[in-house]
Amino acid sequence: MHHYIAGIFNLPFIHVLSVATLTGMTLHTSFVAGIIQFRTLPRPTFGNLQAKQFPVYFSIQAAAFALLNLTTYKLMKCPFTKALNVVGLSLALLNLVFIGPWANKVMVERHEKEKNKEDVTALSKKFGILHGVSSLANLGIVFIALFHCWSLAQYIK
Known part of the structure; x- marks a missing residue:
């Protein structure tokens, strides 16, 4: 029985689960739910x-x-895939740490000004720029995730 449990924690399983989670969630959030x-x-x-x-x-x-960066380093040989995963992590962290919180702050300010019937032109422009940068980063993640799926598919014979 323990070999089944050990199999859950092997690198290929973690790799496939990570890329599946990333790709499925990103596509669903970006193109369906959103x-x-x-x-x-x-x-x-x-x-x-x-x-x-x-x-x-x-x-x-x-x-x-x-997780993909860790497992790709051990499992895959393609340096381009490895580099793209670093870019993907950077884009995700950019959205998580900087762009997302900044856009949220601007959005809250804009909602408050709208409630008070104040001009929101400058805040709307600022929010639009932040949203655009975040969307471009997310689109980059979409392409990286899809490329990673394609790259992984090359191992299936």
């Missing part, structure tokens, strides 16, 4: 939901890339 939420919810509710959702989302992306 679009449905945006089209369905009022803007303040949508923003508040994303403010709660994205720290968890970015944390899982960063954790998955951390």
Whole structure:
């Protein structure tokens, strides 16, 4: 029985689980859940939901890339894949530590000014820039995750 438990903690299993989690979650959040939420919810509710959702989302992306970096180093030979995983981890951490919290702060300020009927033009522009940078980082993660899946598929004979 213990060999089944030991099998859960082997590097290939951790690697596949990490890339599957990263790819599935990123594609679902970016192209399914996010679009449905945006089209369905009022803007303040949508923003508040994303403010709660994205720290968890970015944390899982960063954790998955951390595991991928560790397992890729041991399991795969392609230096390009290894380099892309470092870029992916950097993008996830950028969103988690800097862009996400900054955009959230600007969003809260904008909501407060809107409630008080104040001008939000400058805050909207700032938020748009932050959202754009975050979206580009996330799109980079999408491409890196898909490339990693393609690269991993080359090992299947």
